[in-house]
Amino acid sequence: MTTELAKAYDPKDVEPRWYQYWLDHGVFAASDAPGDARPTYVLPMPPPNVTGSLHMGHALFCTLEDVLVRFHRMDGYNTLWQPGIDHAGIATQTVVERILKREGKTRHDLGREKFLERVWDWKAQSGDRIQLQQRVLGVSADWPRSKFTMDADLSKAVREAFVRLYEEGLIYRDKRLVYWDCEVHTVLSNLEVDNEPAKGELFEFAYEVEGGGEIVVATTRPETMLGDTAVAVHPDDPRYTHLHGKRVRHPFLDRTFPIICDAVLVDPKFGTGAVKVTPSHDFNDFATGKRHDLEFINLLTIDGKLNENGGPFAGLDRFVARKAVKKALEEKGLTRGSKPHDLVLPKSQRTGTVVEPMMSTQWYVKMAPLAEPAIAAVREGKTKIIPEEWTKTYEHWMTNILDWCISRQLWWGHRVPAFYCADCDHVTVTREDAPATCGGCGGASLRQDEDVLDTWFSSGLWPFSTLGWPEKTPALERFYPASDLETGYDILFFWVARMMMMGIHFMGEPPFKRILLHGLVVDETGDKMSKVKGNVIDPLDLIHGATFDAVIEKALPGAPHDEALRKFKKAYPSAGQMGAGFASYGADAMRFTLASYSPQAKRIPLSPKKIEGYRNFCNKIWNATRFALGYIDGATVGATPPRATTLANRWILSRFAFAIDGARTGIADFRLDDASSALYQFFWGDLCDWFLELTKPTFNPSEALGPAAEGQKDETRDVLAYVIEGALRALHPFIPFLTEELWHRVPRAPGAPVSLALASYPTPATAPRDLDAERDMAAVQAVIGAARSIRSEHEVHPGAEIPLVLRTDDARVAALLVAETRAIRTLVKTAGAPTIEARGGARPHGTVMSVAAETEVLVALKGLVDPAKETARVDRELKKVEKDVAALEKKLALPSFADKAPPELVAESKAQLEELQRKRVALGEAQGLAAELGEAEKP
RNA sequence: GGGCGGGUAGCUCAGUGGUAGAGCGCUGGUCUUACACACCGGUGGUCGCAGGUUCGAAUCCUGUCCCGCCUACCA
DSSP: OOOOOOSSOOHHHHHHHHHHHHHHTTTTOOOOOTTOOSOEEEEEOOOOBTTOOOOHHHHHHHHHHHHHHHHHHHTTOEEEEEOEEBOOHHHHHHHHHHHHHHTTOOHHHHOHHHHHHHHHHHHHHHTTHHHHHHHHHTOOOOGGGOEETTSHHHHHHHHHHHHHHHHTTOEEEEEEEEEEETTTTEEEOGGGEEEEEEEEEEEEEEEEETTSOEEEEEESOGGGGGGOOEEEEOTTOGGGGGGTTOEEEOSSSSOEEEEEEOTTTOOTTSTTSEEEEOTTSOHHHHHHHHHHTOOOOOOBOTTSBBOGGGGGGTTOBHHHHHHHHHHHHHHTTOEEEEEEEEEEEEEETTTOOBOEEEEEEEEEEOOHHHHHHHHHHHHTTSSEEESTTHHHHHHHHHHTOOOEEOEESOSSSOBOOEEEESSSSOEEEOSSSSOSSOTTTOOSOEEEOOOEEOHHHHHTTHHHHTTTTTSOOHHHHHHOSEEEEEEEGGGIIIIIIHHHHHHHHHHSSOSEEEEEEEOEEEOTTSOBOOTTTTOOOOHHHHHHOEEHHHHHHHHSTTSOHHHHHHHHHHHOGGGGGSTTEEOOOHHHHHHHHHHTSOTTOSEEEOOHHHHHHHHHHHHHHHHHHHHHHTTOTTOOOOSSOOOOOSHHHHHHHHHHHHHHHHHHHHHHTTOHHHHHHHHHIIIIIIIIIIIIHHHHHHHSOSSOOOHHHHHHHHHHHHHHHHHHHHHHHHHTTTSHHHHHHHHTTSOOOTTOOSSGGGSOOOOGGGSOOOHHHHHHHHHHHHHHHHHHHHHHHTTOOTTOOBOEEEEOSOHHHHHHHHHTHHHHHHHHTBSSSOEEEOTTOOOOTTEEEEEETTEEEEEEOTTOOOHHHHHHHHHHHHHHHHHHHHHHHHHHHOHHHHHHSOHHHHHHHHHHHHHHHHHHHHHHHHHHHHHHHHHHHOO
């Protein structure tokens, strides 16, 4: 590649180029070839819903996982990132039903078979959209292995799992109270129900007691009184002792029921102290009903209307019935008032509708026997949860786990493989599609269960069903268990815990070594992204760029422009400074941003400004490479560090070593924030701000260099080439597109692979740590900094050259400063070479002074100085030093410190104090100089 | 009601015993031939509050006040 690099980096020119290249070269493929002896790194990707399109949450997990995956691939692992799609039962069925509705049809008009055809059609059309979007992010998954949870092989796995669990007695059918979604007409597991606080009323009414009198009860759901089969009071409540054993009469229905005593249900201090009991529609009442052997009367139809047991109210919708019942009670003179009441409404996570507790026969998985080994696996460290704090939550949930209701009254999903016999009550559970005969009586009229399984049942098998289970495939052999599982903490129970249980049960060992959990992407102010709030950002808009007009059109469709814009900017204050919209920041910048958030944060407040900042970092990488390319042509880049003798060269290799260590440690600990920041600081802070500047006087000397310096030039060229190439490799997992682009332009080691994605990740052997060089360089930097500070404080024009005198009594420092004369001269911009001498000489008028690294830094400013400013500057420095001196003196004065603190620390503190004291003396002199300036000003 | 997490610079966040850090913002100066998506300076925090342990605490312990999240059957 010889084309010139543009002055500014534009991701649009670079990013689209590389994905196809990677696919063409099979870069992402894992290998299950028997001869492949590399260690494996396996990461099952959380399968996005088939209904989904890419959102910020996907962008986050794709980034984090891609970093892990690309790192391990480069680090020599046979890496499998297993992608796929989840069939998402309720969500998908709802989407397709909505399409049908527009055609004026329901799924029942079509029938089950035709409806399923429609779903498959829809899936074929838009089911892989999200996978195409993932490519924009650079996701390096092994696409040819992609699986869909409804694929034939995965369906086979589901059936196998069901049958085995059934045969082991771990799956059973039972009639009990469940959460019912009246909109989709299906049962939900307790995990799929969200409890939302709401304002309601506590409505009181009276039951007439047989034999005279009344008893007043309170309820938030008056319509359920139609299913009441008892009134409960506390056995010790004196107010009701006289009613024990009596019965009450139902005002609308021709039945009576008992007044019972129950200390569990009734809190005498709440309400009237008397509780109506509706065993079929309330979880507490259900238990009470079981305790007292009460009658169970189901009131509701599957779509939330009152059934025939509702008497005069039969046929009414539950909410209509509520009003009607209240009115009817009113008419009978039985209402006894109402008051506002805070309650908690159970709502369907999917449809948002209030779910109803209802009696129903469903399939369940017995959880306790499965949970126990899953708890043990974490407790024994076979599987580690990171961040560790989630371990407690996991244990707590797993030890209190309820049996899992797995049947759903949907059409889209894996059908329950159970068959009912017309001739006997045997249930045939089988791997066959259509068994011919009943396993009980041998009869031939069998009818399959209508229900399908909870989507999470199939996702629970994901780590092994995707590899071919129940067949013993080479892939299963090689890639189970996985190394890591990375996902949001919000599905720890839905998915992760279930994979743990299923994996251990069917495969005999936990499905992964580590569970890595990340937080939720929220808006810049910390609010959850939601369509209602209008604060949703499409990651693709940040990657490709978008005007705010386009952005809010998506965030709050149909809303008035100004209102939507106001809401959006409120959610993203930093966007207020960004003009008319987002620039095309590129996938690399977004990835780096997402990787820079600490994984233990539960919330990840997305800041557009931060993405802009990392776009700037990409530009920095681009331009640093552009600069380097001007000098490193023809440099030799080897597998081992080049010869480095100059301070700058030794130093940058050492800083590189430090950065690599930071990156590797961060990635290993799932602290991608630490890893990315180590690389960022190295590249920008060390490489660009110092090293590149230091190469300039070598590459472009202001005066002719001797032969020795010419040698340095070659050395510096090789070091620069080596560090740039290595840095691109180190950054690649985070910034894959840009680094790949640039890597093809810089000199590489002989035998380099076709893609940077296949190059080796820098190792500790890549560069030597050189603490002497770091110490010396820090001294030089401090001296340069002090001189620059003086320049800047006195508003010396950046182009002007200043005379610089450096005074030190430390022979080693003096030698160092002499050796680094050219660096100091260039970076401070001095007039001629700086003078380096011993302390104590005279100081000409107009000289200002600072102290750094045991060195007096003197600048003669020839009357350019503002005495007041100089006094202020010195005072400021002096104040700082005095504060530090005071703190140290105080500490050292304590006898207990010298006695009990580690001796190294005491010695170190003493040395520090001495240095600071010397500095204080020097600054005192500087103060004198500043004062002289003031006098000199006066005529 | 229970559990968990958090309160550190104007903002968003790192920092698990040894004299407080980053990015952004703010501010002064520069278009210095890699980069103004930049460079060189500067400002800015009694680490929620109160006790305790320790030679030493943002960091450990106790209490307390706020803020989140999860969980729960007060009718």
